[in-house]
Amino acid sequence: MTDIGNIALWITFFVALWASVVGFIAGRTHRPELARSAERSIFVMWGLLVVAAVALMRALLTHDFNVEYVAAYTSRNLPVFYTWSSFYAGQKGSLLLWALVVSTFGSVALLVNRGKYKELTPYVAATLAIVVVFFVATMVFASNPFERLGFTPPDGRGLNPQLQNPGMVFHPPMLYLGYTSISVPFAFAVAALLSGRLDTGWLHAIRRWTLVSWLFLSCGIVLGMWWAYVELGWGGYWAWDPVENASFLPWLTMTAFLHSVMIQEKRGMLKKWNIGLVVGSFLLSIFGTFLTRSGVISSVHSFSQSNVGWFFLVFLVLAAVLGFGLLAWRWPMLEAEVKLESVVSREGAFLFNNLILIVIAFAVFWLTLFPVISEALRGTKVTVGPPAFNLVNVPLGLALLLLTGIGPLIAWRRASPENLKRQFLWPVTAMVVTAVSLAAIRMSDWYSLVAYALGAFVVGTVVQEFVRGTLARHHLHGEFYPLALVRLVGRNRRRYGGYVVHLGMVMLFAAFAGLAFKRETEVTLKPGQSVDVKSPYGWTYHITHQGVSQYEELNRYVTAASVDVLRNGKYIGTMKSEKRQHLDSLGRPTFEPSTAVAIHSDAREDLYIVFAGAVQGTEEAVYRITINPLVWWVWYGGLVLAAGGLITLWPGAQGPTAASRRRAEPAGYVAQVGA
Amino acid sequence: MWRKSARSLVLVLALGAAARLAAQEPDDSAAISNAIRTTPGDSVGRLMAPEAAGRPADVVTARDNEDLVKAIEHKIHCTCGCNLDVFTCRTTDFTCSTSPAMHRMVLARLDSGMTEAQVLASFQRQYGEMIFMAPPKHGFNWAAYLMPYAALAVGLGLVGAVARRWFRATPRAGPAADAGAASGAASPEELERLKRELEKFEA
Numbered sequence: 001m002t003d004i005g006n007i008a009l010w011i012t013f014f015v016a017l018w019a020s021v022v023g024f025i026a027g028r029t030h031r032p033e034l035a036r037s038a039e040r041s042i043f044v045m046w047g048l049l050v051v052a053a054v055a056l057m058r059a060l061l062t063h064d065f066n067v068e069y070v071a072a073y074t075s076r077n078l079p080v081f082y083t084w085s086s087f088y089a090g091q092k093g094s095l096l097l098w099a100l101v102v103s104t105f106g107s108v109a110l111l112v113n114r115g116k117y118k119e120l121t122p123y124v125a126a127t128l129a130i131v132v133v134f135f136v137a138t139m140v141f142a143s144n145p146f147e148r149l150g151f152t153p154p155d156g157r158g159l160n161p162q163l164q165n166p167g168m169v170f171h172p173p174m175l176y177l178g179y180t181s182i183s184v185p186f187a188f189a190v191a192a193l194l195s196g197r198l199d200t201g202w203l204h205a206i207r208r209w210t211l212v213s214w215l216f217l218s219c220g221i222v223l224g225m226w227w228a229y230v231e232l233g234w235g236g237y238w239a240w241d242p243v244e245n246a247s248f249l250p251w252l253t254m255t256a257f258l259h260s261v262m263i264q265e266k267r268g269m270l271k272k273w274n275i276g277l278v279v280g281s282f283l284l285s286i287f288g289t290f291l292t293r294s295g296v297i298s299s300v301h302s303f304s305q306s307n308v309g310w311f312f313l314v315f316l317v318l319a320a321v322l323g324f325g326l327l328a329w330r331w332p333m334l335e336a337e338v339k340l341e342s343v344v345s346r347e348g349a350f351l352f353n354n355l356i357l358i359v360i361a362f363a364v365f366w367l368t369l370f371p372v373i374s375e376a377l378r379g380t381k382v383t384v385g386p387p388a389f390n391l392v393n394v395p396l397g398l399a400l401l402l403l404t405g406i407g408p409l410i411a412w413r414r415a416s417p418e419n420l421k422r423q424f425l426w427p428v429t430a431m432v433v434t435a436v437s438l439a440a441i442r443m444s445d446w447y448s449l450v451a452y453a454l455g456a457f458v459v460g461t462v463v464q465e466f467v468r469g470t471l472a473r474h475h476l477h478g479e480f481y482p483l484a485l486v487r488l489v490g491r492n493r494r495r496y497g498g499y500v501v502h503l504g505m506v507m508l509f510a511a512f513a514g515l516a517f518k519r520e521t522e523v524t525l526k527p528g529q530s531v532d533v534k535s536p537y538g539w540t541y542h543i544t545h546q547g548v549s550q551y552e553e554l555n556r557y558v559t560a561a562s563v564d565v566l567r568n569g570k571y572i573g574t575m576k577s578e579k580r581q582h583l584d585s586l587g588r589p590t591f592e593p594s595t596a597v598a599i600h601s602d603a604r605e606d607l608y609i610v611f612a613g614a615v616q617g618t619e620e621a622v623y624r625i626t627i628n629p630l631v632w633w634v635w636y637g638g639l640v641l642a643a644g645g646l647i648t649l650w651p652g653a654q655g656p657t658a659a660s661r662r663r664a665e666p667a668g669y670v671a672q673v674g675a
Numbered sequence: 676m677w678r679k680s681a682r683s684l685v686l687v688l689a690l691g692a693a694a695r696l697a698a699q700e701p702d703d704s705a706a707i708s709n710a711i712r713t714t715p716g717d718s719v720g721r722l723m724a725p726e727a728a729g730r731p732a733d734v735v736t737a738r739d740n741e742d743l744v745k746a747i748e749h750k751i752h753c754t755c756g757c758n759l760d761v762f763t764c765r766t767t768d769f770t771c772s773t774s775p776a777m778h779r780m781v782l783a784r785l786d787s788g789m790t791e792a793q794v795l796a797s798f799q800r801q802y803g804e805m806i807f808m809a810p811p812k813h814g815f816n817w818a819a820y821l822m823p824y825a826a827l828a829v830g831l832g833l834v835g836a837v838a839r840r841w842f843r844a845t846p847r848a849g850p851a852a853d854a855g856a857a858s859g860a861a862s863p864e865e866l867e868r869l870k871r872e873l874e875k876f877e878a
Binding site: 232233234235236239241336339340343348351352355356358359360362363366367370371374377378380381382383384385386387388391392396520521522523524526527547548550557559579581589592593595610612613614615616617618619620621622624 | 719720721722723724725726727728729730731732733734735739740745750752758759760763766767770803804805806807808809810815816818819820822823824826827830831834837838841
């Protein structure tokens, strides 16, 4: 079966090459038979990659340790649940997953747009095929998942214990889905540039794709934070690691695009900027993969260094030259249809919102690469860790939060003083009351105080929008308030889904601001001994060490340390933190012992306990105890964010705005969009 | 061997726990916990498989938790390749032998009478600038902090320039657009217009 997988990869390579060449010729010559051939090649490519993926999965499930990848990432006693993770735990499998997902999205994009955008689809097929050619070429020439060993080991090395976590089953695929789905908007942007059809038609085609991509990236990032928090044991969820940054960068540019595209749809402005954002987002998704595989920057996530990094660098440069070269070529055709009438307008607010998002993206990019730049220019190595990232990004993040509140309050075109007064009164009042209250209780961290005050401002704007809209429906249609609210959201899902996303962002900012009040300590306790830890809220945790037990469980040997916890004298539970020594099927230790954290979480704070080790092989245990305020809000903020995205995406939501349809009309897209 | 040892250990622990529970008030968790708090165990049991519990840990002292020690260790980078600061690494990565060694160096240097600044300077002499979690603010390193704000300034300048060009090219006439949302305090005329627009929109 692995041979079939290998052959399928080679055939995919040639089919994708064919699709890319034929697609471009079809786009240029308008020959429908060639366009059909390119389109069908994408479906064939998808089928072949499914065969390759099934072949690899079968090898993993049947423990075919003669396959190098299977021996490197699985063992006989690896739970089946995590065998799925091993598919993309290594570089070779992740490349196959990437190629498979690009071809899947490509096929879906071509299917749902069948009969529409006829001048674009040949180029779309060709561009997507080129992306697949790249990934498949990387596999067959440098990193083949079906490579065989000269011998067959009795058991595999097993999966890294840190990857044996439910978060790891969902987080990487989500990120891959986010990264890869950017390929579709990129392909449409390239198609629009090549064909010269630069009205808003191509934007209609990618509206849902950009949202899907953004949603997957958001979920992938939050799930990654959750995994880091519960699995790595360092007491945090974001460390500004280069690979975390790599996922954050395209999210920032996609977020900017989701705002600026509204200006193009509504007012016919920012055409160049929007194409630049789509191209930039795609490049940043490739850049992230380059970072993990090149070894250019040290990261806890890095795959083993290999020449694959060079493949990515070359592809990155070529894609940048193609994308921005085409943009430069079509520059004169991308003039705005109308001009900005006032900076004090929604267009103006979105413009500043885009500016801040892009500056944050630049800051993250710049600081991530700064060690390399410093070494290249000065010959001096430096480390750029969380303190530097926070110093630069916290003020920018607060500015973004402010603009998140301002944007929805200002009218399109130009806001009148009456409009500003009416819209800002209650949100600003909420902000001032919050700031004064927090100052009165002597909140010590100024950044946090500002974050909470701005958060109240944004919540004020969102609540005001919902209340006014619901009241208006109630007055106009006589609907009950709950029904009016549901219909309000249902009839304008994009707008109100966006507001829900804003609420999710406020929850995330509130959680980040809570980090300023984090407390951490390390203690050694014998069984029966206790320690008191003070919470930032003023109460006391009384933590009593119960003992250490050892037992075998699944594919590991567990050393578990338990503590009883009382909060202000009230028992809240027994918490168990573990050291896990993973074993292969012959009972031999595989990796170094890993940690399982004990977490007691509520909306106010997390009590986070790590069993750091046993003193001289006894039950005397060392614990790291961390109190993390408001971490709960990260996970639920992520959920609210995703819910907002889903509301916006939900089928049946109205399509492009009337203004946007009018803009597409000259290009003949209206019937297509409406179809 | 481990399996057998583990079974023995579980049995011993279970018996120990039962004996402890037998000495407590029944069905009163608070009382149990209080009793445990006031009667710390005199003897400490040995683990059957200590090697499975990771690197043997040292007893933590009050010194290890001093704010000054933590503050210094949060500023210096563990050189094991983990991207973490020394405090986080030594209390998280229990396979790392570098961060405990660096922790001992911090304690030794503080014990020798060095101030925080002197300790940090001594680490810089030993390892170079890369030892700090953030580039020290001098010379070229300022670029790390200032470039994003320079980019912001350039961006603002560009937006300003483009906006000025647009303003020159556009007549400033025309009424302001309506606000994004309807007001609960709108006039009857406004409500009527809103109703017509909503009906048109929903159709």
